[in-house]
Amino acid sequence: MYQVIKSKFNALKNNKIFELVVVAVIILSALEIGAKTFQLPESAISITYILDTFITVFFLVELTIRFIADDDKKQFFKKGWNIFDSLVVAISLIPIDDSEMALLARLVRVFRVLRMVSVVPELRVLINSLIKALPQLGYVVLLMFIIFYIYAAIGSFVFNSINPKLWGDIAISMLTLFRIMTFEDWTDIQYETMEVYPMSWIFYLTFIFFTAFAFLNMVIGIVVSVMEKEQALLYVSNEPSMTELQTEIKELKALVNQLVTNQNKL
The missing domain is CATH 1.10.287.70 (Helix Hairpins)
Incomplete structure (x- = not known):
């Protein structure tokens, strides 16, 4: 059962359409971060909050898929880009509101745009x-x-x-x-x-x-x-x-x- 899931996740990870979807979500994350620098109405703030939650969950699922699909899981977190992605996703899970680490969480969300580098091999x-x-x-x-x-x-x-x-x-x-x-x-x-x-x-x-x-x-x-x-x-x-x-x-x-x-x- 695990090998079937692993092979499916591996095929999904190497799928060009999935890669394009990840790139699109990263671009959406960049636009959402940029939108927060403007004075927004309450309705728009609610939309950005929903988008932020969706992006964080999507990145968590995408990282999980890559981890399960990897053949050598002991070496997975020894690779620089995997460590960077894991830190960004982990800190993105920190609630922004009413938290002493709110500023850190906001700053890390800015660095989510850099995940474009870890996704695109040419970069x-x-x-x-x-x-x-x-x-x-x-x-x-x-x-x-x-x-x-x-x-x-x-x-x-x-x-x-x-x-x-x-x-x-x-x-x-x-x-x-x-x-x-x-x-x-x-x-x-x-x-x-x-x-x-x-x-x-x-x-x-x-x-x-x-x-x-x-x-x-x-x-x-x-x-x-x-x-x-x-x-x-x-x-x-x-x-x-x-x-x-x-x-x-x-x-x-x-x-x-x-x-x-x-x-x-x-």
């Missing part, structure tokens, strides 16, 4: 790629910090007398450099210093080249490289293994031999 590939790229990105960030620090020190020493609000000390100078890197009215800063130091444009252009161009391309290259590896692993994991292929070949041979035997008997 999981993106997030996993970003997480795996963090160690390599850390060295890029460290190098960028060094460049920021050097240019901030130079800017603070040279341009402090021109505009102390932008170049007063090294901390303020780094904020100014971040503004320059994001191209937020950076030409105004440049022309202000060029009135005193006409060649100061070299300072700005070299900084923009190192940060906005060189380092940005490094980050993109690292993320794309890791993403390609993740997609390759996903493709390999979705392909049937050699053992499965050999089993299918043996079954086909047995079926062919049986057909030949029956044909000879006739």
Whole structure:
């Protein structure tokens, strides 16, 4: 009996229509959370309360289906996305009204939108790629910090007398450099210093080249490289293994031999 239920739940979990229904409920949850940020009439508040109850129950049922359909239940709660989904569902069961944890429950309901990532495999590939790229990105960030620090020190020493609000000390100078890197009215800063130091444009252009161009391309290259590896692993994991292929070949041979035997008997 349990194996029948498990096989049915497994088929339901892998059903594309069921996946689309889960995605639709997550989108409905996002819309319901957004609606609560507006001033709503009493009738609309009642509807959002009913929707919230339905969404919480649906997520609980969906998580239960995935748990029963899983072959290795001991490893189910060791997977990061399953832990995240379980925490979101568990905390969503906390009553919002008249509770000391009401604020926590409301905040967790906002994170229900992130369940879209755990449902859609392509989104999981993106997030996993970003997480795996963090160690390599850390060295890029460290190098960028060094460049920021050097240019901030130079800017603070040279341009402090021109505009102390932008170049007063090294901390303020780094904020100014971040503004320059994001191209937020950076030409105004440049022309202000060029009135005193006409060649100061070299300072700005070299900084923009190192940060906005060189380092940005490094980050993109690292993320794309890791993403390609993740997609390759996903493709390999979705392909049937050699053992499965050999089993299918043996079954086909047995079926062919049986057909030949029956044909000879006739």
